[in-house]
Amino acid sequence: MTIQREIRIHTTVSDVAEAVAGEFISVVGGVQRLGKTPRVVLTGGTLGIAVLRATAQHPAAASIEWNNVDLFWGDERWLPDGDAERNDEQAREAFLAPLAIGGDRVYRCPSPDSGLDLDQAVARYASDISWVWEEKTAFDLVFLGVGPDAHIASIFPGRTDLVEATEPVIGVRNSPKPPPERLSLSRVAINRAARVWLLISGEAKREAYAHIINDDDALVAPAASVEGQLQTIVFADTVVSD
Numbered sequence: 602m603t604i605q606r607e608i609r610i611h612t613t614v615s616d617v618a619e620a621v622a623g624e625f626i627s628v629v630g631g632v633q634r635l636g637k638t639p640r641v642v643l644t645g646g647t648l649g650i651a652v653l654r655a656t657a658q659h660p661a662a663a664s665i666e667w668n669n670v671d672l673f674w675g676d677e678r679w680l681p682d683g684d685a686e687r688n689d690e691q692a693r694e695a696f697l698a699p700l701a702i703g704g705d706r707v708y709r710c711p712s713p714d715s716g717l718d719l720d721q722a723v724a725r726y727a728s729d730i731s732w733v734w735e736e737k738t739a740f741d742l743v744f745l746g747v748g749p750d751a752h753i754a755s756i757f758p759g760r761t762d763l764v765e766a767t768e769p770v771i772g773v774r775n776s777p778k779p780p781p782e783r784l785s786l787s788r789v790a791i792n793r794a795a796r797v798w799l800l801i802s803g804e805a806k807r808e809a810y811a812h813i814i815n816d817d818d819a820l821v822a823p824a825a826s827v828e829g830q831l832q833t834i835v836f837a838d839t840v841v842s843d
């Protein structure tokens with residue numbers, strides 16, 4: 602399946618983060634101007650968090666009603682609340698706190714502190730966000746950091762159980778990227794987005810980038826198999842793409 606992707610290349614990682622931040626603000630502002638509450642799925646990872654930090658620092662950030670944006674996570678690490686390695690904690694420090702974003706529109710994944718086990722936490726998150734599936738376009742925008750093995754969220758190559766999952770939220774065990782246990786949206790859920798933005802930079806991601814451009818099989822390169830209903834953009838630096 603050939604996915605129509607737009608490729609946007611910037612010289613440095615910070616240029617990528619700045620550019621994505623500006624686009625993020627523009628998309629959220631556009632949805633709000635239509636009288637809708639934007640639904641945005643955040644990602645963890647170095648570039649994903651750099652984008653959130655650049656967004657919080659962007660001059661146009663003040664133009665957005667950030668507490669009228671529904672925020673979700675594409676994946677979350679199965680770690681205690683407040684753990685520095687949790688994606689939501691890194692997002693809090695870089696983006697939520699600086700913009701005073703809080704309240705009931707921030708849909709965090711449960712942690713072990715909830716008293717739930719991983720499978721129960723998956724069911725809880727699936728229930729918490731089940732209302733998004735009422736619309737064909739469940740999300741306005743999904744951010745996805747891309748791993749060196751072309752994983753996205755916590756969907757890893759070679760893992761048929763993850764790549765071919767049809768439930769919206771899945772539990773992940775034996776993750777090759779620590780920590781071993783995670784929650785993740787599935788590809789099916791990710792593809793219910795209007796916009797899918799892949800974030801990829803640096804020498805270590807060159808092979809993953811090539812998998813995406815070559816439209817390789819989902820089991821080989823999950824990052825090559827996700828597509829927005831309206832647009833799929835790859836934001837990359839020149840190191841990964843030259």
Ligand SMILES: O=C(O)[C@H](O)[C@@H](O)[C@H](O)[C@H](O)COP(=O)(O)O
Binds near residue numbers: 648649752754
């Ligand atoms: O929980 C996670 O680890 C992320 O959600 C993961 O999908 C990340 O986005 C990629 O691994 C890229 O991470 P880096 O940008 O740090 O390589």
